Amino acid sequence: MNETSEKRQIAWVIDLNKCIGCQTCSVACKVLWTREESEKAQWWCSVNTLPGKGTPKDWEGMGGGFDDAMAPKTGHQPTLADFGGGFDFNHEEVFFGGSAGKVHLEPQAPREGRWAMNWDEDQGAGEWPNSYYFYMPRMCNHCSKPACAQACPSGAMYKNDDGLVVRDEDICSGSRFCMEACPYKKIYFNYERHVGQHCIGCFPRIEKGVAPACVRQCPGRAIFTGWLSEDGPVKDLVMKHKVALPLHGEYGTSPNVYYIPPLSPHPLNEDMSINAEKARIPPEELEALFGPEVHDALATMQSEMDKVRDGGSSELMKTLIAYKWQELLGPFTADPADIIATG
Amino acid sequence: MFVYSLDGLEIDGDLANDIEIEDNEITARSGVYQVLGQIFSVPDGTDHELAVEGKWPEKLREAASLLAFDFDFGVAALASSVSAEDYQAEYLRLFEIGDGDGCPAPIYGGLYTGGDRRKQMEEVARFFEYFGLKTSKEDKRPPDHLATEFEFMQYLAFKEAASPSPRLGGSFHRAQEDFLERQLISWLDEFAAKLAAADALPVYIWASRTAAEFVKADLQYLQS
Amino acid sequence: MTKPTGDAGVDTVEGGYRDKWSWDQVTFGTHCLNCLASCPYRVYVKDGEVIFEEPAALFEQVNPNVPDMNPMACQKGSAWSQQLDGPDRLKYPMRRVGERGEGKWERISWDEALQEVAESIVEAIDMEGPESVVFEETVEGGLLTQAAYLRFASLIGAVTLDAQGLINDFPAGHHITFGKFSCASSQDDTFNAEVILIWHSNPAYTSIPYAHFITEARYNGSSVVTIAPDYSASAVISDQYLPIKAGTDAAFALAMCQVMVEENIFNRDFVISQTDLPLLVNTSTRRFLRGNDLDEDSPEDQFYWWDTDSDAMVEAPRVSLQVEGVSPALEGTWTVKILDGSEIEVTTVWELMKTRLQDYTPELAEPICGVNPDSIRQLARQIAEKRTKIVEGFNTPKYFHGDLMERAMILVLALSGNWGRKGTGIQGLALAGLDGYQIFGMKQERGVNETARIMDGIDGAMDQLREMSPDSTEEMLGTELLLRGIAAGTASPPAFFHYYHCGYEETWNNAAWQDPAMKRPFDDYLQDAVRRGWWGGLVKPGPGTDPTVFISVATNPIRRQRGGSAGLLETLWPKLEKIVVVENRMSSTALQADIVLPAAMQYERKNLQYAITHSFNLGFSDKAVEPQGEAKTEWEIFHLLSQKVAEVAEEEDCVEYLDGRRQPRSLEALGDQFTAQGNFEDEEVIIEEWIADSVEAGTLPRGASLTTLREKGAVRFTGLGLFAPGLSLATDVKPDEPVTAFTWHVEKGVPFPTLTRRAQFLIDHPWFAEADEDIVRHKNPPQMGGDYPLLLTSGHSRWTVHASAMGNKVLAETHRAEPLIVLSLVDAKERGIEDGDLVGMRNDRGSAKLRAKVTGRVRPGQAIVYNGWEPHMFENWQGPNQVEPGMVKWLHLVSRYGHLRYVPFGWQPVPADRAVYIEVEKIAS
Numbered sequence A: 001m002n003e004t005s006e007k008r009q010i011a012w013v014i015d016l017n018k019c020i021g022c023q024t025c026s027v028a029c030k031v032l033w034t035r036e037e038s039e040k041a042q043w044w045c046s047v048n049t050l051p052g053k054g055t056p057k058d059w060e061g062m063g064g065g066f067d068d069a070m071a072p073k074t075g076h077q078p079t080l081a082d083f084g085g086g087f088d089f090n091h092e093e094v095f096f097g098g099s100a101g102k103v104h105l106e107p108q109a110p111r112e113g114r115w116a117m118n119w120d121e122d123q124g125a126g127e128w129p130n131s132y133y134f135y136m137p138r139m140c141n142h143c144s145k146p147a148c149a150q151a152c153p154s155g156a157m158y159k160n161d162d163g164l165v166v167r168d169e170d171i172c173s174g175s176r177f178c179m180e181a182c183p184y185k186k187i188y189f190n191y192e193r194h195v196g197q198h199c200i201g202c203f204p205r206i207e208k209g210v211a212p213a214c215v216r217q218c219p220g221r222a223i224f225t226g227w228l229s230e231d232g233p234v235k236d237l238v239m240k241h242k243v244a245l246p247l248h249g250e251y252g253t254s255p256n257v258y259y260i261p262p263l264s265p266h267p268l269n270e271d272m273s274i275n276a277e278k279a280r281i282p283p284e285e286l287e288a289l290f291g292p293e294v295h296d297a298l299a300t301m302q303s304e305m306d307k308v309r310d311g312g313s314s315e316l317m318k319t320l321i322a323y324k325w326q327e328l329l330g331p332f333t334a335d336p337a338d339i340i341a342t343g
Numbered sequence B: 001m002f003v004y005s006l007d008g009l010e011i012d013g014d015l016a017n018d019i020e021i022e023d024n025e026i027t028a029r030s031g032v033y034q035v036l037g038q039i040f041s042v043p044d045g046t047d048h049e050l051a052v053e054g055k056w057p058e059k060l061r062e063a064a065s066l067l068a069f070d071f072d073f074g075v076a077a078l079a080s081s082v083s084a085e086d087y088q089a090e091y092l093r094l095f096e097i098g099d100g101d102g103c104p105a106p107i108y109g110g111l112y113t114g115g116d117r118r119k120q121m122e123e124v125a126r127f128f129e130y131f132g133l134k135t136s137k138e139d140k141r142p143p144d145h146l147a148t149e150f151e152f153m154q155y156l157a158f159k160e161a162a163s164p165s166p167r168l169g170g171s172f173h174r175a176q177e178d179f180l181e182r183q184l185i186s187w188l189d190e191f192a193a194k195l196a197a198a199d200a201l202p203v204y205i206w207a208s209r210t211a212a213e214f215v216k217a218d219l220q221y222l223q224s
Numbered sequence C: 001m002t003k004p005t006g007d008a009g010v011d012t013v014e015g016g017y018r019d020k021w022s023w024d025q026v027t028f029g030t031h032c033l034n035c036l037a038s039c040p041y042r043v044y045v046k047d048g049e050v051i052f053e054e055p056a057a058l059f060e061q062v063n064p065n066v067p068d069m070n071p072m073a074c075q076k077g078s079a080w081s082q083q084l085d086g087p088d089r090l091k092y093p094m095r096r097v098g099e100r101g102e103g104k105w106e107r108i109s110w111d112e113a114l115q116e117v118a119e120s121i122v123e124a125i126d127m128e129g130p131e132s133v134v135f136e137e138t139v140e141g142g143l144l145t146q147a148a149y150l151r152f153a154s155l156i157g158a159v160t161l162d163a164q165g166l167i168n169d170f171p172a173g174h175h176i177t178f179g180k181f182s183c184a185s186s187q188d189d190t191f192n193a194e195v196i197l198i199w200h201s202n203p204a205y206t207s208i209p210y211a212h213f214i215t216e217a218r219y220n221g222s223s224v225v226t227i228a229p230d231y232s233a234s235a236v237i238s239d240q241y242l243p244i245k246a247g248t249d250a251a252f253a254l255a256m257c258q259v260m261v262e263e264n265i266f267n268r269d270f271v272i273s274q275t276d277l278p279l280l281v282n283t284s285t286r287r288f289l290r291g292n293d294l295d296e297d298s299p300e301d302q303f304y305w306w307d308t309d310s311d312a313m314v315e316a317p318r319v320s321l322q323v324e325g326v327s328p329a330l331e332g333t334w335t336v337k338i339l340d341g342s343e344i345e346v347t348t349v350w351e352l353m354k355t356r357l358q359d360y361t362p363e364l365a366e367p368i369c370g371v372n373p374d375s376i377r378q379l380a381r382q383i384a385e386k387r388t389k390i391v392e393g394f395n396t397p398k399y400f401h402g403d404l405m406e407r408a409m410i411l412v413l414a415l416s417g418n419w420g421r422k423g424t425g426i427q428g429l430a431l432a433g434l435d436g437y438q439i440f441g442m443k444q445e446r447g448v449n450e451t452a453r454i455m456d457g458i459d460g461a462m463d464q465l466r467e468m469s470p471d472s473t474e475e476m477l478g479t480e481l482l483l484r485g486i487a488a489g490t491a492s493p494p495a496f497f498h499y500y501h502c503g504y505e506e507t508w509n510n511a512a513w514q515d516p517a518m519k520r521p522f523d524d525y526l527q528d529a530v531r532r533g534w535w536g537g538l539v540k541p542g543p544g545t546d547p548t549v550f551i552s553v554a555t556n557p558i559r560r561q562r563g564g565s566a567g568l569l570e571t572l573w574p575k576l577e578k579i580v581v582v583e584n585r586m587s588s589t590a591l592q593a594d595i596v597l598p599a600a601m602q603y604e605r606k607n608l609q610y611a612i613t614h615s616f617n618l619g620f621s622d623k624a625v626e627p628q629g630e631a632k633t634e635w636e637i638f639h640l641l642s643q644k645v646a647e648v649a650e651e652e653d654c655v656e657y658l659d660g661r662r663q664p665r666s667l668e669a670l671g672d673q674f675t676a677q678g679n680f681e682d683e684e685v686i687i688e689e690w691i692a693d694s695v696e697a698g699t700l701p702r703g704a705s706l707t708t709l710r711e712k713g714a715v716r717f718t719g720l721g722l723f724a725p726g727l728s729l730a731t732d733v734k735p736d737e738p739v740t741a742f743t744w745h746v747e748k749g750v751p752f753p754t755l756t757r758r759a760q761f762l763i764d765h766p767w768f769a770e771a772d773e774d775i776v777r778h779k780n781p782p783q784m785g786g787d788y789p790l791l792l793t794s795g796h797s798r799w800t801v802h803a804s805a806m807g808n809k810v811l812a813e814t815h816r817a818e819p820l821i822v823l824s825l826v827d828a829k830e831r832g833i834e835d836g837d838l839v840g841m842r843n844d845r846g847s848a849k850l851r852a853k854v855t856g857r858v859r860p861g862q863a864i865v866y867n868g869w870e871p872h873m874f875e876n877w878q879g880p881n882q883v884e885p886g887m888v889k890w891l892h893l894v895s896r897y898g899h900l901r902y903v904p905f906g907w908q909p910v911p912a913d914r915a916v917y918i919e920v921e922k923i924a925s
Helices: A025-032 A093-097 A147-151 A177-181 A203-207 A213-217 A233-240 A283-289 A293-310 A315-321 A325-329 B025-039 B045-052 B054-064 B083-094 B119-128 B146-161 B166-197 B202-221 C007-020 C108-130 C142-156 C163-167 C172-178 C185-192 C212-219 C249-262 C268-274 C351-358 C363-368 C373-385 C402-416 C435-440 C448-468 C474-486 C493-501 C504-508 C520-533 C634-652 C671-672 C681-699 C706-712 C743-747 C766-770 C827-829
Strands: A010-015 A046-050 A134-138 A157-159 A165-167 A187-192 A195-198 A223-227 A256-259 C025-029 C041-046 C049-055 C094-097 C105-107 C133-136 C159-163 C195-199 C223-227 C241-242 C281-283 C304-307 C311-317 C333-337 C343-348 C387-389 C549-553 C578-583 C594-599 C617-621 C655-659 C664-666 C712-716 C792-793 C820-824 C840-841 C846-856 C863-865 C916-924
Touching: A010 A233, A010 B166, A025 A046, A025 A213, A025 C007, A025 C049, A025 C655, A134 C281, A147 A157, A147 A177, A157 C185, A165 A195, A177 A187, A177 A195, A187 C474, A203 C007, A203 C363, A213 A223, A213 A325, A213 C474, A223 A233, A223 A325, A233 A256, A233 A315, A283 A293, A293 A315, B025 B054, B025 B146, B025 B202, B045 B054, B045 B083, B054 B202, B083 B202, B119 C671, B119 C681, B119 C706, B146 B166, B166 C448, C007 C827, C025 C706, C041 C387, C041 C594, C094 C108, C108 C133, C108 C549, C108 C634, C133 C142, C142 C159, C142 C435, C142 C549, C142 C634, C142 C671, C142 C681, C163 C493, C172 C402, C185 C212, C185 C387, C195 C212, C195 C373, C212 C223, C212 C840, C223 C766, C241 C846, C249 C351, C249 C373, C249 C402, C268 C402, C281 C304, C281 C387, C304 C343, C351 C363, C351 C820, C373 C402, C373 C448, C387 C402, C435 C681, C448 C474, C493 C504, C504 C520, C617 C706, C634 C671, C634 C681, C706 C712, C820 C827, C827 C846, C846 C916
Parallel strands: A010 A256, C133 C159, C133 C549, C195 C223, C195 C387, C223 C241, C549 C578, C578 C594, C792 C863, C820 C846
Antiparallel strands: A010 A223, A046 A134, A157 A165, A187 A195, C025 C041, C041 C049, C094 C105, C094 C594, C281 C343, C304 C311, C333 C343, C617 C712, C655 C664, C792 C916, C820 C863, C840 C846, C840 C916
């Protein structure tokens, strides 16, 4: 925690042109934080294919957040079925129970309505050869105007000095109003302990100068982190180059996870020639996600890439390449292995 | 811990002492390390005599007669007032046992370089084994003891001189470079400084200073 | 929203998470070794249990203009810890009770298990000879696993089936053209490419640790083009997507070549110096003009150019590719007088190639491959001008005519001068040698004396070979040295084992599934090859020896074997007296075993990864925790087994025997031999020795040791190694540059290890000529599986390395946790199939049931089943390999043609499984 009690805001910038949907960020988070049986179906960080229903299923239609006047909008609490997953399997029977090929290994869950964190992976939209999709990692946005904390009746949720929206699980009464209020539906419920849980922003790591697990483990080098208002790639991408945009800014919560929108190869005409006039991903769909600023952001990305291709130099491109991996980590460059064992 | 004299040391099935090698610049170095190893072992009566008569520097010069580079071994003698028992006691106090308050100048390299000493000793032991020295149960010196490290250099130089093939000779040559760089040179300066600060017997101050300089000159020679 | 005042609550819960992120020990570890990347991770341990892992991310930036390798990771590695105690983990030795595959087991002691295995081995040796004891080679498990079973097999004279003939990551086309298949630069070299062709690969799925070099290159001005039938995950991160019909890549590549030739934008100097295209051929026979055609004393592998300066025929140099004082022609025909005094007409290979290319103008290629002719032209022009790298995977080898695709792809690179320079070339597998590991097999004692003795011995042998062939390059000599040892070794190309013992004789003779252009039945070719002794000494166990004991170590034939249950379970299994599986998880193969021996997993043992050149680093995996249950390392298992075998042999009085080459052997001291009289019992000692010896050989830096590896996790190679696999990269290793393959060929003019000493595009072997493949062309995939409307393709999945993560419950949640067939919207609709339906895929080989995933990204006519699903995840345990006949291409039986001869892990017949024809029908919703 920040000792001088000066408030700062940690932010993430996720470059969707580098994200390959590998799930390392989501798995890194899960193995670290939600290993308990009661947390089986929790994926504080999740990666979904868009267009798609995502996780929880059809979350974009579940309401929450604020309206233009900053009044809370009704939200719907996702159910266990909406999240899906948490499968049990029949390993024992298949391997050791003498099943002789008559039983095969499969999830022991009802087939009807089955869902999981990444169920609609790589389905996308459109039709070959002009189908389109891309990947979107999502974690708690640690919003500057957290609807969840506002909705919390017991005062368990608050924003700490690093800008993380944190929950005191001892105070949490399990009302789940936060789940209704969060428009991103990034809050999970632990039925065993009767508390809500969500991405903690890896605060134990941040405290020690170690980047969040999702950032540090991302093999695509797609996630930047840092203080929003201090010099660095995060600030540049959001404020200077303006290529990093909030997801569903219209939800009104001022999220602090930003996205660089995805470019895509041009679609093809009937004769398989390239249609250089059109974008593969319909711009209106990107606008629905990132707002009207997305068009400028995409144009900036394309023109800077063209500049470099023509032999010029681009600060934006250099920032996005991040020649040294540590550039992605902002001030959180400490190596966890150097920390003497704690606890 | 190791076979530290060539007595009984077998090389390719032949007893080392039976192997004839012409004296040359390599055997000269082997000889110098042998003497250095003796100087930094627990001294007995013979060692005491040598020390009092000022013969250590002489022995070094003798061994170094065919040395390919110039080196001044200096002079030093033990005061005749220091008895053999005192000499030994001083050795133990300075280097191995100390005086209740630790050793003024511990003679174990691992204590100078930081990190996990046990792991480092394991590494050194494996390095020794790779180059053909098998452990001996008789001597209880750990592998990072200065005398052992000098004996190892003695051995490596000898093996280089006695190598049947240029490749093997090259291996031993490189091993000496590596060993000097990673082990001896990394701590001898500090060791010598500690002795000087501890106002030790002049002969030991001389020996540590000389050894510290010699290994550096030797490495330079090896790398050229 | 203010902070609550109750301190205790805050500290407790926040303390709870802080406590979660605490440990008492950190080691280096790696995992998923079958992936080859073997990313260096740190493993965090608390109270003797691994609680999580995280990439170590300690790589130094090699060059300031190239992004560094960090963090090097993927989700499978990041969840490896979950598998140590997973539900499929094997912890105790077990013996089957009931029938094979019944799934009933009794737990037995190690002693009992090894006794039983030893007895079966001794009996097999006694009755049938040691070649009736058969191992599959594996690419899993790391070096200590490899060393263990290979050593055991070698000591008793057993057979190890060559891994390439089993897995088939062998691009025969690379070997046909370059004389070697391993030619991939280090992955960071991709950043240097101006045009990146993602072709027959899916790096977004399968190259996760390295894919960032592609996305970064895009930001650096590079153009990324994905060429694939479906709109793959890699197309998503590309600048351009070119849809291609599966299996038609040769036509597409040749069309690009045609454009480069027609528009005269090819790199003439490069073509002349690097390839056989200027060499003279007899126009009527389409065979190279050779030395012994002209002069009795000239060597058979002397080839010729026509020099336009002197207007005469000249010898093409044998010792260098550099072209000096001569201007070899590419076009023309001439007359030369041959030995018998007659005159023949000669032309160049180039002219033959040009004629061929006429069949592949972009307009003619379009109906074959489906790529728009303008797109073909545009791309060809780009490639001709810019540094181009083909990011190829291991997909082409698995196509029946993959070799034609590869040859055509390489021709594209040849015409545009795109190898041997930064940011060029073709990717794929990149093996290197860890010299210490190679030397180890020959060591009887520890220490540098032995090392020097062995290396002196190798030098001596190389000197001898050099004297016999003074024109040979180091690479060629290295390969010859390797080949000297193979007859006495254990390796055998498994095609013959499959043919004689596993029922593939019938499969491969099924003309309906073979190339219709074959002039004779498959058997004719195989018997021909055997009769001529082309595979002499390598066919083992031969037709007269019954395989008796089958030992599978860290490999999964029941899942992988093309041909499905017909291939192994129904044909081979009944012949075997004993099936032993050494595994750490209950795989499909373990389910079918007689004896299962539990192996330690990564993190539970010390190990070195394979030496590969993708990252160019050697990684060390430390022992972080004790093995689960009674699991042991393979080294320990085979040591114990060796001792048991010696004991049993003594008891049964079967100590002395003759091996497959009629050489006398003895089992008496097998236990001692295994550890070289106790020298190599401790695995840490072994690893240390490998490292020290590699330092001696110059492949690892001075000062590298187990200690330094424990501190840093990985160390960068300083050289390619002394042995053939590493030397195939043919380049200098610079500490401050990515490793670029083939610079020796391009910058120094070092010849290729081929018959013509050049990248070879004419294979003038009669079988190739008969097949009209002497010069590369396109051929449609044979109708493997029968006449069915959908083409089944595959690729490695995102979620597991082969089957190794199929029991990982965390990873299972990142997909649907069950086998899927991915279908296009069109094909699904036509068949009334909806997403999630249970469907059956079938053809004349077999069938399997699985769930449908319907998406617009798949090309109509294509169906995809990604690799790795275990048969026991399907009804009746019939997995996707049921529909894969596993055809082999008869041309890969060719041997004794220059560079076309068996090399371990190289040239041999390999099984195809891509582009199999199936039908898919709905079974249930």
